[in-house]
Amino acid sequence: MAAKIKKGDTVVVMRGKEKGKTGEVIKVLRKENRVVVKNVNFVKKHVKEIPGVREGGIYEFEAPIHISNVMLVCPKCGKPTRVGFRMVQEGDTLRKYRFCKKCGENIDLVRERVKR
Numbered sequence: 001m002a003a004k005i006k007k008g009d010t011v012v013v014m015r016g017k018e019k020g021k022t023g024e025v026i027k028v029l030r031k032e033n034r035v036v037v038k039n040v041n042f043v044k045k046h047v048k049e050i051p052g053v054r055e056g057g058i059y060e061f062e063a064p065i066h067i068s069n070v071m072l073v074c075p076k077c078g079k080p081t082r083v084g085f086r087m088v089q090e091g092d093t094l095r096k097y098r099f100c101k102k103c104g105e106n107i108d109l110v111r112e113r114v115k116r
Helices: none
Strands: 008-013 022-029 033-035 044-045 055-061 070-073 082-092 092-101 106-114
Touching: 008 033, 022 070
Parallel strands: none
Antiparallel strands: 008 022, 008 070, 022 033, 044 055, 082 092, 092 106
16 A cells, blocks of 8 residues: 655644644554654653663653554645545656645655656
8 A cells, every 4th residue: 555644744643642733754664554753642661771781761752653543734735634646647757646635736746657
C-alpha cells in the first residue's frame, strides 16, 4: 500500500488522549502501521542502571501512534484532510501525486516514470 503519511508531514491527532494536538512526523513504522509525532504521546520508561554501560533513571520519549488516529494537515488549505493519489500524464512522463481531498490541490510528487 502507498504511504499516505510520510516523514516530515504535519499531522493532527484525531483520537485518543492526545486528540487535537499537531506535530511533525519524525518516523513512520510501516510494518506496524504507526507513526511517531514530535512532541505528542510522551511516555516514561524506567531504566535500570547497568554499570559501565548506561545510567539508570526515568526517560521520557515519544511513543508511536496508530496511523489511523492521525490526519495529514494540508499545506495549502491548512485543514486536516484525507489523502488521495492522482496520476498525471505530461508528455512522455507519468507522474504520481499525493493530493488533498478537501481542496483538490497536489501536496507533493510521489513518483515519476518516463515511458520508453
